[in-house]
Amino acid sequence: MGITHENLTNYLDRIEKNRKINAFIELNPDAKRDAKKVDEKINSGTAGKLAGLLIAVKSNINVRGLRATCASKTLENYVSPYDATVIEKIRKEDGVIIGMTNMDEFACGSSGESSYFGPTQNPSAKGRIPGGSSSGSSAAVAANFCDISLGSDTGGSIRNPASHCGIIGLKPTYGLVSRYGLIDLAMSLDQIGSLSKDVSSAALMLEVIQGRDFKEGTTLDISQQDFVSNLSSDLREWKIGFAQEYKEFTDPKIVREIKKGLDRLSSNGAEIVDIEISNLSKGISTYYLTVFVEFFSGTRKFDGRRFGYNIENVCGREVLRRIMLGRYISQKEYSGKYYKKALQFRSLIKKELLTVLNNVDIIAGPTVPKLPHKIGDKVTDPLVMYGYDLLTVPANLAGIPSGVIKVGNVKDIPVGMQIQSKPLGEQNILNVMCNLEGEK
Numbered sequence: 047m048g049i050t051h052e053n054l055t056n057y058l059d060r061i062e063k064n065r066k067i068n069a070f071i072e073l074n075p076d077a078k079r080d081a082k083k084v085d086e087k088i089n090s091g092t093a094g095k096l097a098g099l100l101i102a103v104k105s106n107i108n109v110r111g112l113r114a115t116c117a118s119k120t121l122e123n124y125v126s127p128y129d130a131t132v133i134e135k136i137r138k139e140d141g142v143i144i145g146m147t148n149m150d151e152f153a154c155g156s157s158g159e160s161s162y163f164g165p166t167q168n169p170s171a172k173g174r175i176p177g178g179s180s181s182g183s184s185a186a187v188a189a190n191f192c193d194i195s196l197g198s199d200t201g202g203s204i205r206n207p208a209s210h211c212g213i214i215g216l217k218p219t220y221g222l223v224s225r226y227g228l229i230d231l232a233m234s235l236d237q238i239g240s241l242s243k244d245v246s247s248a249a250l251m252l253e254v255i256q257g258r259d260f261k262e263g264t265t266l267d268i269s270q271q272d273f274v275s276n277l278s279s280d281l282r283e284w285k286i287g288f289a290q291e292y293k294e295f296t297d298p299k300i301v302r303e304i305k306k307g308l309d310r311l312s313s314n315g316a317e318i319v320d321i322e323i324s325n326l327s328k329g330i331s332t333y334y335l336t337v338f339v340e341f342f343s344g345t346r347k348f349d350g351r352r353f354g355y356n357i358e359n360v361c362g363r364e365v366l367r368r369i370m371l372g373r374y375i376s377q378k379e380y381s382g383k384y385y386k387k388a389l390q391f392r393s394l395i396k397k398e399l400l401t402v403l404n405n406v407d408i409i410a411g412p413t414v415p416k417l418p419h420k421i422g423d424k425v426t427d428p429l430v431m432y433g434y435d436l437l438t439v440p441a442n443l444a445g446i447p448s449g450v451i452k453v454g455n456v457k458d459i460p461v462g463m464q465i466q467s468k469p470l471g472e473q474n475i476l477n478v479m480c481n482l483e484g485e486k
Contacts, residue, residue, distance in 0.1 A: 048081070048082070048084075048085025048086075048088060048089070049085065049088065049098045050081040050082075050084045050085045050088070050097065050098045050099075050100075050142060051078065051081040051082060051085055053081075053098060053099075053100055053193075054077055054078065054081045054100055054142065054144065057100055057144060057190075057191055057192055058073070058077075058144075060189070060190060060191055061073070061191050064169075064189060064191075066167060067166065067167045067169055067185055067189050067191075068148055068163070068164050068165065068166050068167060068182070068185075069102075069147055069148055069166055069181075069182040069183075069185040069186040069189060069191055070102070070145045070146065070147055070148065070182060070186065070191070071105050071113070071115055071117065071145075071146050071147065071148050071161075071163050071182070072105075072112055072113050072115075072145055072146045073144065073145035074109075074112060074142075074143050074144055074145050074146075076111070077100075077142055077143065077144055077145075080142045080143070081142050084097050084098070084140045084142055087140060093140050094138060094139030094140035094141075095139040095140075095250060095253070095254055096136060096139040096140050096141030096250070096251075096254060097139075097140040097141075098140075099141050099142070099193040099194060100141075100142050100143075100144040100192045100193050101136055101141045101142065101143055101144065101192060101193065101194055101195065101196065102143075102144050102145055102146075102147050102182070102183055102186040102187070102191065102192040102194075102195035102196070103133065103143055103145070103146055103147065103183075103195070103196045104146075104147050104149055104180050104182070104183045104195070104196055104197045104198055105117055105146040105147060105148065105149055105182070106149065106152070106153060106198060106228060106229040106230070107130050107132065107133065107196055107198065107227060107228055107229075107238065108126035108128055108129060108130045108133070108227040108228075108229070109126055109129060109130070109133050109143055109146065110126055110127065110128055110129045110133075111125065111126065112125065112126060112143070112145075112146050113125055113126070113146060114126045114146070114229060115146070115162075115163075116149070116151065116152045116153070116229055117148055117149045117150065117151045117152070117160075117161035117162055117163055118151045118152055118162050118357075118360070118361060118362070118365070119162045119355060119360040119361070120152075120348050120354045120355050120356075120357045120360055120361055121229075121348075121353070121354045122162065122354075123354070124353050124354055126227075128227065129227065130224075130226060130227020130228060130238075131224035131226040131227055131259045131261065131262065132196060132223065132224060132227070132238050132255045133227065135254050135255050135257075136254060136255070139254050141194075141254070144191070144192050147180075147181075147182030147183045147185075147186055147195060148161050148163055148164075148166045148181055148182030148185075149161060149178065149179050149180060149181055149182055149183070150178040150179035150181060150203075150364075151361065151362050151364070151365050152229075152231065152341075152345075152361070152365050153178075153179040153198060153200060153203055153230075153231040153236075154179070154231065154341070154362075154364045154365045154368055155178045155179050155364055155431070156177065156178050156179065156202070156203075156206055156431055156432070156434040156435055157175040157176075157177065157178050157181070157418075157419070157425075157431065157434070158175055158176045158177060158178040158179070158181025158182070158185075158207065159175060159178075159421065160178075160362050160363075160364050160365075161181070162362065165181075165421055166181040166182050166185050167185065167421065168185065168188070168210060168211055168418065168421075169185055169188040169189035169211065170188050170210070170211045170212045170213075170459075170460050171210065171211075171418060171458065171459045171460065173420050173421060174210070174417075174418040174419065174420055174421060174459065175210065175418045175419060175420075175421055176188075176207050176210055176211050176418070177206040177207030177208075177209065177210035177211065177414070177418060177434070178203060178206065178207060179198075179200075179203040179231075180195075180197030180198065180199070180203045180204050180207050180241065181207055183195035183196060183197040183204075183207070183241050184197070184204075184207030184208055184210070184211045184213060184215070184241050185207075185211060187211070187213050187241045187242060187243060188211035188212060188213050190243075193242070193243070193247065194240055194241070194242045194247050194248075194250075194251050195240065195241045195242075196238060196239070196240060196241075196251075196255075197215070197238070197239060197240070197241055198228055198230065198231075198236055198237070198238050198239070199217040199236070199237050199238075199239050199442065200230070200231045200232050200235045200236050200337065200442060201235060201333050201337070201435045201438055201439040201442050202413075202414075202434070202435045202437075202438025202439060202442075203231075204216070204217050204239045204240075204241060204450075205217060205413050205438050205448060205449070205450040205462070205464060206413065206414055206434055206435070206438060207241070208241055208413070208450040208462055209413035209414050209450050209452075209460065209461065209462030209464075210414070210418045210459075210460060210462075211460060212452040212455075212460030212462070213241055213242065213243060213452070214240075214241065214242045214243065214244065214245060214247070214248050214449070214450065214451055214479065215239070215240075215241050215449060215450040215462075216239045216240050216241075216242075216248045216252060216447070216448075216449040216450075216472070216475070216476075217237055217239045217441065217442075217447060217448045217449070218237055218238075218239055218252060218256070218447050218472055219237075219266075219445060219446060219447045219469045219470050219471075219472065220235075220237050220264065220442075220445035220446075221264050221265050221266040221445070222237075222252075222256050222257075222265075222266055222268075222447075222470065222472070223237060223238045223239070223252075223255050223256055223257075223265075224238075224255075224257070224259035224261070224262045224265050225237070225238060225262055225264065225265075226259055226261045226262035230344065231337060231340075231341055231344075232336060232337045232340035232341055232344075233264075233340055233344065234336065234340060235333075235336065235337070235340070235442045235443070237442070238255065239252075240252065240255075244483065245277065245451070245476055245479045245480045245483050246274060246277065248449070248476065248479075249273035249274045249277055249476050250273075250274055252273050252472060252476075253270075253271070253272065253273045253274055256270065256271065257270055266470075268470070271470075271472070271473070273472065273473060273476060276473055276477075277476060277477060277480050278477050278480065279314070279477065279480045279481040279484050280315070280477075280481075281311060281314050281315045281316040281477070281478065281481050282315035282316075283315070283317075284315070284316040284317065284407045284408075284478075285316070285317050285319055285405070285406040285407050286308070286311055286316050286317065286318050286319070286406060286407065286408055286409075286410050286478070287319055287320075287321035287402060287403075287405075287406035287408070287409045287410070288308060288318055288319070288320060288321065288409075288410060288411055289320075289321050289322060289323040289326065289409070289411060290320060290322070291322070291323050291324070291326045291327075292304075292326075292411040292412055292437065295326070295327070295415045295436055295437070296412045296415040296416075296437070297415060297416050297417060297456075299417075299456045300412050300414070300415070300416070300417065300456060300461050301412060303453055303454030303455070303456060303461040304410075304411060304412050304453060304454075304461070304463055306453065306454055307410070307453030307454065307463045307482060308410060310453075310481075310482065311410070311478070311481065311482070314481055319406060321402050321405075321406060321409065322402075323398060323399070323402065323409075323440070324398070325391070325394055325395050325398050325440075326436070326437075326440065327436075328391050328394075328395065329395060329436065329439045329440045329443060330432055330433070330435060330436055330439060331388070331391075332388045332391040332392050332395060332439075332443060333435065333439040333442070333443060334432060335375060335384050335385060335387075335388035336385070336388050336389070336392065336443075337368065338368050338371040338372035338375055339372050339375050339376050339385050340372075341368050341369065341372055342368070342369050342371075342372025342373050342375075342376055343372070343376070345357050345369055357369070364428070367428065392443045395440055395443045395444060396443060396444040396445070399440060399441075399444045399446060399466075400444065400446075400468065400469075403446070403466075403467065403468040403471075404468075407467070407474055408465050408466060408467045408471070408474050408475065408478055409465070409466040409467075410463055410464070410465050410466075410478070411437065411463070411464055412437055412461075412463070412464060413437060413438060413450050413462045413463065413464040414434050414437060414438070414462075415433060415434070415436050415437055416433070416434070417456060417457075417459050418459065437464060438464065441466050445469060446466055446467065446468060446469055446471070447466070447467055447469070447470070447471055447472045447475055448464060448465065448466045448467075448475070449464070449465050449472075449475040449476070449479055450462040450463065450464050450465070451463055451465070451479040451482050451483065453482060463482070465478050465479065
């Protein structure tokens, strides 16, 4: 038995024994065949960078032969006829797809509870939400069901669950990774990224999936970056910004853990400086107005004629809410009042963040303003649920990279520090996480 096949067997056994976590919607029936082929390449010395590793994929990313359900009844029987560009790149480097993970329906959620296939459990905080919308991808890594997983991040959908589950999450610069094959929530915000157990895995996956894609017009025409060999924990002469506004909106218990993380960075040579992000509170309204319009537009193809069901007839409450609000805002008489105003504020938020990042190497702070609630707790006010995204949406609005790493616990619930950098500053983020990882 080869290393990939043995790795796969161990993961499948663990998944079978922990079905209640509900991290996967579908497992790959060809995984054993694929693992055998990779082991043959390992034995012959021709294997790629991801050989031996099992990769889980969020169910809104197309994997040929597997269902891309978006965790919705709308697409419950939709089998992908092609591979997304990121999947092509993973296969080229001999990563094996283990299965498709659970998520909030059509990525509309921050808790992992809105899936048509049932909620995902948090392996790191029993009885609590894992966060969303990449809930299954995060839980699969935290429960040790795979080596690395792919998620998508519209306004925190990778970083939010990474914080709640105590793992590494990385949202790249908008355009660094191709979105071809992603069933996105909002095309101007979404970015595919990774969730992993350690920083080197995050660097490795980004190295594999980055790059120009002529099938997808938003990708950047830049040279391939070598993230793994450039990993370093040396932060001497670095300036790390912390915004006092974070304290205004975040649970003090979370802030205390973040401060401990900042103290560790300071003791390792970095200078912690106070910064101001005065438009932080405007991010939520700006973000959701943008999402409502773009999501409504994107869902017009789910009319039941070509594939699946008519989305409005079968979707959950939150998906329908966003469609209806998007339809309303998109009306000609309201577009100037809402959507155009959102675009103006988006430019303002981006300008402010980029100005701050001209004076510091990275911005560090909390990922979510509150601890994850218990599964089943009725959160009837959607604005309360949207509040989970307060600290993460600015990075998407500005198109900058952002990562998360665990820095502490509050009553055995993981707390993740969010690290943001200027566009294409992923190496800075990875290096700060590398420093913190070495301290744990």
